[in-house]
Each structure stands twice: as structure tokens, then as C-alpha cells.
Amino acid sequence: MKADLPEDPADYPSAHPGVLDDPIRLLIADDDEQTTLVLADSLPAFGFEVVGNARNGAEAGEKVAALHPEVVLMDLRMPGVDGMEATVQIKAVEPKTQVVILTAHAGERARDLAEFMGADDLIEKNAPLEKIASRLRAAALAYRTSE
Numbered sequence: 001m002k003a004d005l006p007e008d009p010a011d012y013p014s015a016h017p018g019v020l021d022d023p024i025r026l027l028i029a030d031d032d033e034q035t036t037l038v039l040a041d042s043l044p045a046f047g048f049e050v051v052g053n054a055r056n057g058a059e060a061g062e063k064v065a066a067l068h069p070e071v072v073l074m075d076l077r078m079p080g081v082d083g084m085e086a087t088v089q090i091k092a093v094e095p096k097t098q099v100v101i102l103t104a105h106a107g108e109r110a111r112d113l114a115e116f117m118g119a120d121d122l123i124e125k126n127a128p129l130e131k132i133a134s135r136l137r138a139a140a141l142a143y144r145t146s147e
Contacts, residue, residue: 023049024140027067029060029086030075030102035125039073039132046133055079057086064090064097070143071136074119076103076110084117091118096146098139102132 026048030036040050051067054060057074058081064072072090074083081089087099098120103110106124114122120142123135 019141019144020047020137023047024071024137025049025051025067025069026136027052027054027060027063027069027072029054029057029063029072029078029083031055031078032075035075035102042129043133043136046130046137048133048136057081057083057089060086061089061093064094068094069097071098071100071139073100073102073132073136076101076105076114084113084119087114087117087119096143098143100136100139 023044024047026043028036028039028050030039030053036053040053043050051069052063054063056078060072060074061081063069074087076083078086083101083103087101090097090099099118101110101114101119101122102125103122104125106122111122120139121135123132
């Protein structure tokens with residue numbers, strides 16, 4: 001999606017030593033409670049601090065304003081305000097915050113729409129946890145090294 005987002009931050013250790021040593025502040029926005037629980041339980045092992053979760057896009061926007069996460073893992077389809085609309089709202093207020101779309105519908109159209117709406121990356125829900133963590137770490141690296 002974004003050209004400056006590395007595939008894996010482990011590929012750039014000498015360029016940014018220690019940048020990802022501190023826990024990465026993450027907000028999970030997904031209406032599927034099971035998905036949220038699995039991610040919230042698993043991602044701390046990869047260096048994340050899950051600062052909150054949201055069940056819809058409106059709640060995600062409120063929590064970004066209150067909790068100031070570095071990265072938001074955003075479900076594409078949620079009731080009410082969906083992930084795309086929430087991404088636009090979040091980027092308008094907190095442009096540095098990295099929004100990574102998590103979706104079961106990751107076709108070319110979804111990727112193009114996510115990029116158009118300002119998302120920083122898009123990951124399929126069925127991706128291995130290690131890949132999800134790697135992409136979120138790449139987003140955190142972009143957050144921490146941006147001006």
C-alpha cells in the first residue's frame with residue numbers, strides 16, 4: 001500500500017536500532033469478539049500493548065482520540081460506521097496513526113479502496129499470526145520514524 005512501509009521491520013535493523021524495543025500501542029477494532037480476544041491475547045508476545053478495543057468504527061475513532069495508539073488494526077466490515085469510514089475520520093484527526101485494515105474480503109478492490117481511504121496496509125484475516133504481527137510492526141516502525 002504505502003511505498004515507505006517495509007514488508008518486515010526485521011529487514012531494517014541497522015537503519016533504526018532500538019526503535020521497536022518499547023511496546024507498540026495497538027487498538028483493535030473488530031465487531032467479532034472471538035477475533036478480538038485471540039488477537040488481544042496473542043499479540044503481546046510480539047511486542048504489542050493492546051491499549052483498547054472497539055466494536056465499530058465510531059467507537060474506534062473515540063478510542064483513538066482518548067488512547068492515542070500508534071497502530072489501529074481495523075476490521076473492514078463493522079456495523080454502523082465501517083472500517084473505511086473510520087479510517088478516513090481517524091486519518092483526518094490523527095494522520096500519523098497507522099491504520100492497518102484486517103479483512104476477510106481482501107481482493108484487489110478492497111485493497112484499492114483501503115489505499116484510497118488512507119489506510120496504511122491491508123491484511124487478510126486468515127493470515128498467519130506471525131504475518132499479522134510483522135505487518136503491524138512495520139506500521140509501528142513507520143509511525144515511530146515519521147516526522
